[in-house]
Amino acid sequence: MPAAVSSIPRKSLVKAYDYIVVGSGSGGCPVVHRLIEDTDATVLLIEAGEPGIGVPGIDDPAEWVALGKSRYDWGYDYAPAPHADNRVIGIPRGRVLGGSSAINALMWYRGHPLDYDAWDDAGATGWRFDDVLPYFKRCEDWEGGETAFRGAGGPLTITTSRDLHPVARALMEGAGELGMPVIGDPNGANNEGAAPSNFNISGGKRWSSATGYLFPILDSPHLTVLTGSLTIGLVIEKGRCIGVRHLVDGDIVETRATGEVILAAGAIDTPRLLMLSGIGKANDLKALGIPPVLDLPGVGRNLQDHPLIQACVFRASRPLGAKTDNGGGTMLNWKSRPDLEQPDVHAFPVQGNSAEPALRETYDMSGEVFAIGFGLMRSKSTGYMKMLTNDPRGPLELQPNYLAEASDMEALVSAYHTIASLAGTKAFRDLSAGLLAPDRPLEGSDLKAFIRQGCSTFFHTCGTARMGTDDLAVTDPRLKVRGIEGLRISDASVIPIIPTCNTHAPVTMIGERAADFLKEDA
Template identity: 70%
Template sequence: MPVPFLPQRPLEKAYDYIVVGSGSGGSAVARRLIDGSNATVLLIEAGEAGIDVAEIDNPAAWVPLGRSRYDWGYDYAPTPLVNGRTIGIPRGKVLGGSSAINAMMWYRGHPMDYDAWADAGCDGWSFKDVLPYFKHCEDWEGGETEFRGAGGPLRIERPPDLHPVAEAMLGGSAELDIPVIDDPNGETNEGATPANFNISAGQRWSSAKGYLHPILDNGRLTVLTGSLAIGLTVENGRATAVRHLVDGLVRETRAASGIILALGAIDTPRLLMLSGIGDPQELKRLGLPVISALPGVGQNLQDHPLVQACVFRAKKPLGPIVGNGGGTMINWKSSACLPQSDLHAFPVQGNSAEPRLRQLYDMSGDVFSIGAGLMRSKSTGYLRLLSGEPLGSVEIQPNFLAETEDLDALVIAVETVMELAATKAYADLFAGYAAPDRPLSRQETIEFIRNGCSTFFHTCGTCAMGKGEMAVVDSRLNVHGIGGLTIADASVIPIIPTCNTHAPATMIGERAAAFLLGSA
């Protein structure tokens, strides 16, 4: 694919649709609105274009993108549950959003995840309902099947070659009686498997590349980068315009048909609150007007806790990084009585330990890591503005480990990973334990988890879909009580699925466009 060019079109006073945020959901909405109608679309992105940037395109270079110029630089607030540590939460600030800086995993979890959404009052969001939209996203290397799509905007491939650290995970899992499966995006996700990646020909395939680059030359699409949205204009109960910065000046651009928010689970609720849409008590505390009382804005924050990581000494140098530095994954149950997998682990071709663990353990020399996390986490938190200014401070609290059953499951995850590295499959790699440096007691394992607890970067749920008092959007993704305002990102997720959130957020964007176009 030739390197695209971002046209510099003049900013008009009004468009049919304005999409705010160009990440997984926003890119999908913008593309489908252009493809499926004659509408004019303005796509507003606060970050840069990020086109033809080597560190974005190179799958092996993704880790340093967090805390780079392409990241918002957010943190989770410390709590005693994680021993007072601040946990970084990378969020993409570039065309393509977090899909341009993430680990490129394409993974949608288990069908039961979406059936749970329907059971929670999200009509039309069962797995049967959402599967066609997942398939619509995909250009799967294996072609179309009952569960997979082909010809869609996002290229999805297995790694052509597995690093020995990734290969050993498959054999070691089989030794522990964890099944080895062909595809985690099939009928079930339980087992060890090569991962699915948005990588093709050795390069990242972001939402920008898949959804936006092919339509940048369409005259009905205006992509405005470097523009921060600071508020919405609501007139007679309808969102009619977006206030945003252009070259440091406030512009108000109107939308004739609708505004779609896709800023992600942090900045979508922030923009709503800055616009007077949220909990009245919170808005009054910040000195903001109450335009619409929606107490659920910023609540129900969910993420998957990740123990980062168990580190092991290697018998020999591991060689150059293959793919994104991982390659495989395992999904398994912390208890046989569970209806679906709740634990997840993945290999790392090097040291991926949290800073606190690096202080506590000697990890010098050649090492490899296994990250272990919980995908059916029960702990929930919140997002709270500390200022009514557009770029004011914000408190983001996932409440990791607040629920005892989350901690219990993570103990089993760490214990399993320690056993995994000692299986015969790792015999040519494993030269001993580094962090932890020996098998631990239960209480020691809990302390290890508190020191190593990090995030999968799967923040979601802060503008949850549903029918109750705390719901923010309805089952067609319309904001309750405000006309012309749709949300199309991970903030609408009511219950966190057992997967990376890029795929669900993309599916949500596809559905939002279908609702707007009247095709669903």
């Protein structure tokens, strides 16, 4: 964090700004930064959470897990998942400056080039990999310097481990023993194989979107940052969004935007805001007592997330030392079937025990342990988000429909067998005194039961206000909400097809593009 930043400058709220950005996460901070850096526009950034500056638990990369269900998390849960034993699965989302980039696992990973070609093919025209690569590079200050695939000098510091933990090293070495590629950078020309993870870490501390994009511009006279302010609705007149309604010290305040309002509240709260404002499926809105302003039935549909199986757990054969990096350090990407065009499954080491409660109740995991988490990055199952009341702070139904598609289970079964093979390599035999969860080789229905018990989330909720050109698209490919002037979205909700990666990098890229669209259309 820049040494001069210890607090947010206090400024009086005025009645109108050129731009209002709702949400300070991966999609919002780039918009704010570029507007302040490149224009004379006035910008109001509204964040529901706290500043979170100088909080040890946020700054320390190894302590991110404890941020879930803390004061810096919205505290959301997925609804009972029918195909995952009807378990309630927590879905952490950042409620703090930096959004989820301030509480996540600090991963910087953009997946495979074909992910973005698929966006274009699905109607998000102009979003092929060749279109978005310059924006990925613009985000980055990569430790290896600029290359054809990597950027340098950008707002986000990106590094790899200074000293790989033994479990992280074993994942790479074990993959090599199995004949899998060992590559230097998963964000390079090809992501298939084992590689050191890319982290938003600098000097041993988290480097969030707020750190990189927001803190350097806090002293700008054109920027006002308002924390602790929940946005509860949009002001729409004659088909144009002209401002927002938000809470300031408990009072409802209406603040106007003379240019545009940009929603960057994330894949849960952006569609909630649209629906609270009468934008969504008209019949659903009427049932909640919300007068429809625009019948846009795609709002809240198409919820996607990657299923993560937490986890295969091992007894350590010796003390493995203190936790390093984010508690991981490396990753492995491979194909669940040889005929696939690109990797679809993913694994990472865990310096400790990350097993889901249902597995902890089933298996003895006492003593010093480590784990391998594995999951599906090309999941086909989709769900929805639904408001259950018209209260801006009321309950939501968030349903990812994990494992609803048979092909998702098939891919995870294949991935488990690869993890079992890794456990048999010399790299893991040197660390492991045996597999604890599962405590025996699994096949058939027993293996599927293990996957259902261990099914969790990568925290990659997206797609609930997707961009495109069909009737269910919520935004057009320039991120404008269809049918409403002066309103754009810059967050994970616009993603049409979930990419094979952590969502922080693609959402930051979306924020960079949103800023360009705004400047071009001003």
